[in-house]
Amino acid sequence: MARTEEYQLNVGPVHPSTHGVLRFLLTMEGETIKDVEMIIGQLHRGIEKIAESRSYLQFIPYTDRLDYISGMTNNYGFTKAVEDLAGITVPKKAEYLRVFVMELNRIVNHLVCIGSLLLDLGAATMIIYGFRERHKILELFESLSGARMTFNYIRPGGVRGDIPEGFIDKAKAFLRDMPKRLDDYAQLINENEIVLMRMKGIGMLSPEDAINYGVTGPMLRGSGVSYDIRKDDPYSVYEELDFKACTRPECDTYARYIVRMDEMYESLYIAEQALDRIEHLGGPVKAHFPRIFTPPEGEVYSRIEAPKGELGFYIVSDGSTRPYRVKIRSPPFCSLQALPQMVEGLKIPDLVATFGIVDIALGDVDR
Amino acid sequence: MSIQSELKTRFGDAVIETYLQKDGKPGLVLKPEALLEICNFLHDSGFDHLSLISGTDYVERMEVVYHIWSYARKENIVLKVKLDRENPVVDSVTAVWRGANWMERETYDLVGIEFKGHPDLRRILLPDPWDGHPLRRDYDMSVDQYVYIDENGKDVVTQDASKILREEALDGKN
Numbered sequence: 001m002a003r004t005e006e007y008q009l010n011v012g013p014v015h016p017s018t019h020g021v022l023r024f025l026l027t028m029e030g031e032t033i034k035d036v037e038m039i040i041g042q043l044h045r046g047i048e049k050i051a052e053s054r055s056y057l058q059f060i061p062y063t064d065r066l067d068y069i070s071g072m073t074n075n076y077g078f079t080k081a082v083e084d085l086a087g088i089t090v091p092k093k094a095e096y097l098r099v100f101v102m103e104l105n106r107i108v109n110h111l112v113c114i115g116s117l118l119l120d121l122g123a124a125t126m127i128i129y130g131f132r133e134r135h136k137i138l139e140l141f142e143s144l145s146g147a148r149m150t151f152n153y154i155r156p157g158g159v160r161g162d163i164p165e166g167f168i169d170k171a172k173a174f175l176r177d178m179p180k181r182l183d184d185y186a187q188l189i190n191e192n193e194i195v196l197m198r199m200k201g202i203g204m205l206s207p208e209d210a211i212n213y214g215v216t217g218p219m220l221r222g223s224g225v226s227y228d229i230r231k232d233d234p235y236s237v238y239e240e241l242d243f244k245a246c247t248r249p250e251c252d253t254y255a256r257y258i259v260r261m262d263e264m265y266e267s268l269y270i271a272e273q274a275l276d277r278i279e280h281l282g283g284p285v286k287a288h289f290p291r292i293f294t295p296p297e298g299e300v301y302s303r304i305e306a307p308k309g310e311l312g313f314y315i316v317s318d319g320s321t322r323p324y325r326v327k328i329r330s331p332p333f334c335s336l337q338a339l340p341q342m343v344e345g346l347k348i349p350d351l352v353a354t355f356g357i358v359d360i361a362l363g364d365v366d367r
Numbered sequence: 368m369s370i371q372s373e374l375k376t377r378f379g380d381a382v383i384e385t386y387l388q389k390d391g392k393p394g395l396v397l398k399p400e401a402l403l404e405i406c407n408f409l410h411d412s413g414f415d416h417l418s419l420i421s422g423t424d425y426v427e428r429m430e431v432v433y434h435i436w437s438y439a440r441k442e443n444i445v446l447k448v449k450l451d452r453e454n455p456v457v458d459s460v461t462a463v464w465r466g467a468n469w470m471e472r473e474t475y476d477l478v479g480i481e482f483k484g485h486p487d488l489r490r491i492l493l494p495d496p497w498d499g500h501p502l503r504r505d506y507d508m509s510v511d512q513y514v515y516i517d518e519n520g521k522d523v524v525t526q527d528a529s530k531i532l533r534e535e536a537l538d539g540k541n
Contacts, residue, residue: 040491040492041490041491041492041493041494044492044493046501048477048502049501049502084389084390085389085390209465211415211416211438212415212464212465212466213465213466214416214417214418214464214465214466214467214470215466216416225438227438232438232441233436233441296389298388298389299388299389299432300388300389300390301388301390301392301418301419301434301445302390303418310418312418312419312434314419314421314432314434316423317389324423325421325423325502327419327421327423329418329419333469333473334466334469334470336469337465337466337468337469366492367492
């Protein structure tokens with residue numbers, strides 16, 4: 001039998017499969033991964049420090065730059081914390097608009113995640129299709145907020161502005177078109193033999209471990225824990241909408257992929273309901289929010305179900321115009337910790353697949 | 368019985384005060400030495416999800432706040448410990464929730480709170496030789512620190528920008 005010796009292998013920080021600037025230091029035995037050390041921080045911009053010198057309203061554009069793929073949910077995460085802190089009530093129409101854009105943002109996020117995962121596995125088609133649909137959603141967002149990725153749309157008290165002319169029709173056309181597209185993609189990927197071989201039974205994470213590591217979102221639901229903050233600790237108007245939390249019991253990479261596919265259908269369904277209410281609701285989309293805003297003293301921690309998992313903002317206010325402390329709980333930062341356990345004993349190509357489905361944005365991990 | 372009053376009756380001496388966060392989440396201020404025992408008890412009674420650990424510098428003291436959620440009971444509980452600013456040390460809860468590992472490292476990195484018993488307490492976001500903890504109130508923002516990698520692959524931090532510029536210029540010549 002050949003004798004093997006442990007050695008270390010460096011992957012990244014600039015490597016196509018690390019989705020940003022993340023560095024792996026692998027401890028290998030032959031071709032088997034024994035341990036992974038992740039070296040993060042290359043994209044650290046000190047956003048929590050910046051928050052201390054910005055007013056509450058000024059900080060919202062910075063949240064767009066956390067998880068740059070899903071800016072809308074980041075906007076809302078911070079906005080919700082501020083609203084909880086100051087007890088601001090938001091007009092109904094604004095809440096539905098928020099839900100609408102957040103659910104579309106979830107689709108954007110999952111399309112990018114699945115597209116880039118399959119690109120890493122060697123299938124370049126899906127990312128092109130994914131970006132095509134993403135483009136349609138970003139056009140809708142652009143007509144609302146004026147920007148394609150850095151929206152600054154959801155603000156304390158409501159949203160930036162009412163829907164433009166013709167928005168409902170465009171949105172309806174998209175919602176009508178999208179399920180067929182998703183069916184196509186499911187047909188393309190779900191039963192694909194290579195996909196099955198690369199993802200089934202790879203990257204196992206038991207529900208107990210997932211909970212203990214603080215893994216949330218689709219990762220947790222792929223491990224069979226039916227937990228969705230929209231359902232279990234509801235916020236906004238999610239209680240009035242009909243949807244289900246998508247769960248799979250297999251605990252592997254494929255289960256996490258399927259959860260994301262199912263969630264896109266679910267998001268479309270929610271967006272449809274929200275759009276219907278937006279169409280029939282009148283009234284303002286913005287409550288009064290003072291220009292010089294001084295919330296009461298106190299602390300607040302509010303969390304939402306972002307596409308990548310539990311996104312939380314902990315704000316300490318000292319009663320001045322600027323937050324005393326803002327702490328961000330970014331979902332991939334916590335989910336990444338489970339990676340060494342998931343890939344132990346696997347080969348390097350499995351690391352790429354397992355890591356791809358964790359779905360990180362380094363802007364969010366490093367802040 | 369709510370978990371807040373349950374903890375109060377069970378660990379009466381360790382609980383300094385109870386409070387409500389602005390969003391209505393129940394909180395407890397604990398004596399730092401009792402934290403690990405109470406976390407163990409919480410974990411065993413179903414509080415299995417550690418959402419967040421955050422450290423804050425209040426100039427006259429340091430605070431570490433733990434936001435914990437129970438998947439089964441669908442309940443929140445917030446724990447807080449107040450630490451001496453000169454010597455901010457508290458027990459690590461990595462043995463209870465493994466997910467606390469990086470969160471504690473981050474709090475150590477940015478706020479400078481030490482977690483006793485943490486398996487691998489190093490900086491996580493900033494390079495190892497970084498000077499100071501940025502989220503402290505007395506962190507000097509006027510001093511620039513530059514990072515470069517030396518020939519051994521180690522991060523080196525310097526306040527002398529010319530050092531990096533000179534090395535880049537040398538690379539250009541080669």
